[in-house]
Amino acid sequence: MSYPRLLLLCPGQGDQHPDMFNLARTSPAASALLDSLPGIAAMNSADIYANRNAQPLIVAATLGMWEAIRDIAPPPALVAGYSVGELSAYSVAGAITPAQAIALATQRAQLMDDCQRAAPGQALVTITGLPLTSASTLAAAYGYHVSIETGEDSCITGGPDAQADALQQAIEASGARSKRLPVPVASHTPYMQDAVSPFAAALDAAAFQAMQAPVIAGISAAPVSTRAAAIDTLSRQLAEKIRWLSCMDAAAEAGITAALELGPGGALSKMLQNRHPQIATRSVADFRTLDGIGKWLDRVLDT
Numbered sequence: 001m002s003y004p005r006l007l008l009l010c011p012g013q014g015d016q017h018p019d020m021f022n023l024a025r026t027s028p029a030a031s032a033l034l035d036s037l038p039g040i041a042a043m044n045s046a047d048i049y050a051n052r053n054a055q056p057l058i059v060a061a062t063l064g065m066w067e068a069i070r071d072i073a074p075p076p077a078l079v080a081g082y083s084v085g086e087l088s089a090y091s092v093a094g095a096i097t098p099a100q101a102i103a104l105a106t107q108r109a110q111l112m113d114d115c116q117r118a119a120p121g122q123a124l125v126t127i128t129g130l131p132l133t134s135a136s137t138l139a140a141a142y143g144y145h146v147s148i149e150t151g152e153d154s155c156i157t158g159g160p161d162a163q164a165d166a167l168q169q170a171i172e173a174s175g176a177r178s179k180r181l182p183v184p185v186a187s188h189t190p191y192m193q194d195a196v197s198p199f200a201a202a203l204d205a206a207a208f209q210a211m212q213a214p215v216i217a218g219i220s221a222a223p224v225s226t227r228a229a230a231i232d233t234l235s236r237q238l239a240e241k242i243r244w245l246s247c248m249d250a251a252a253e254a255g256i257t258a259a260l261e262l263g264p265g266g267a268l269s270k271m272l273q274n275r276h277p278q279i280a281t282r283s284v285a286d287f288r289t290l291d292g293i294g295k296w297l298d299r300v301l302d303t
Contacts, residue, residue: 005077006301007251007259007279008092009272010062012083013054013183015265015285018044020061023263026290027068034064037102051116051185055084055109056102058264062088063098065262065284072294074301078223078254080216080247082268083148083187084108086237090230092262094212107202111195112185112238118194122186123161125168128154129176132245138174142167145189148242150271158186192239200235221246223254244271252276258300260284260293 021044024030034040040060043053062085081089084105091101116122124147127135135155136146144159144167159167164180171178186192208230214223217233219240224230248271251259258280261269266283273281280300287293 005254005256005258006074006297007256008066008076008079008089009259009261009268009283010079010081010085010088010092011058011261011263011265011268012081012085013049013051013058015263015267016048016054016057016061017264018048020057020264021064023284023287023290024061024064024068029071030064030068033067033098034060037099039106040102049182051113051183052106052109056105058084059088059091059101059105060098061264062262063091063101066092067098068290069284069293069297072290073260073297076213078216078251078256079213080218080251082218082244083237083242085268086215086218086234088262089215090211090234092213093215094210095208095215095227095230096206100206104202104206108195108199108238111198112187112192115192115195116185119191121161122158122184122191123164124156124158124181124183124186125164125171126154126156126179126181127171127176128178130171130174134174135176138170139167142170145186145191146241147186147188149245151245151275156181158189158191188237188240188242190239195238196235199238200231203231203234216247216250218242218244218247221250223250245275248272248275252279258297260297 043057079089079093139157142163144157146155147158148156168178208227211225214225217224219237261283263284266285269281269283
């Protein structure tokens with residue numbers, strides 16, 4: 001039997017909800033951690049979809065869940081995060097504390113919002129049913145850039161709001177499908193370029209600890225295990241596309257046998273399961289109790 005290798009997945013924005021801390025809070029240690037994180041309670045009672053609240057809330061929910069299960073889960077072989085989830089991943093890997101991650105997520109959101117205010121009228125549009133090269137070419141004709149590659153024939157694009165309707169009409173005319181996302185920030189595109197250097201400076205000012213597992217860099221799908229590489233890739237990903245398809249393939253190539261998404265939501269686990277069905281994959285959102293998560297981990301990672 002092959003030696004089991006666990007991948008932990010840290011989600012980005014999109015699946016947050018008011019009850020996303022409930023399961024983690026059944027752990028006294030996780031509840032204490034969440035209570036110690038400044039501003040989280042206030043953010044969760046405000047607009048949880050506003051960028052300034054969503055990013056730190058998603059990070060807090062992910063790290064609260066990791067605190068809740070870290071004593072019943074084996075050490076991960078790899079950690080990967082989607083968009084702001086990549087910041088969570090470095091805390092899961094031990095490089096930064098949860099408090100540092102929340103502070104950095106708050107700064108990240110502010111810098112991205114500043115870019116949006118400097119160039120208002122941004123939008124995100126999905127393209128499904130076109131090869132990535134064709135999708136990129138079509139998007140570029142309307143001033144859009146590929147933001148995240150989610151599959152061989154699916155991606156998210158970011159660009160001018162004024163061209164969103166025309167782009168969607170062109171996508172549908174090509175026989176593909178599209179959806180406009182309720183996000184007014186063209187993340188992971190050149191629209192965010194002015195945020196890269198300030199965020200790199202914020203990361204550089206943070207104390208990093210030795211990493212306990214590599215983190216897959218979203219922009220390259222390469223494993224990162226050094227402070228310098230973490231600062232470089234975490235800052236650059238604000239304005240460069242996320243190669244999530246390649247990240248999933250890199251995890252499979254690394255011999256990952258099981259993957260657990262730390263929630264909220266289950267988008268990443270569904271994508272990975274569809275792409276690499278040989279990897280046993282679940283999200284914490286699939287379970288009603290922490291004990292259930294522990295039993296599943298014991299079963300799929302039993303050597």
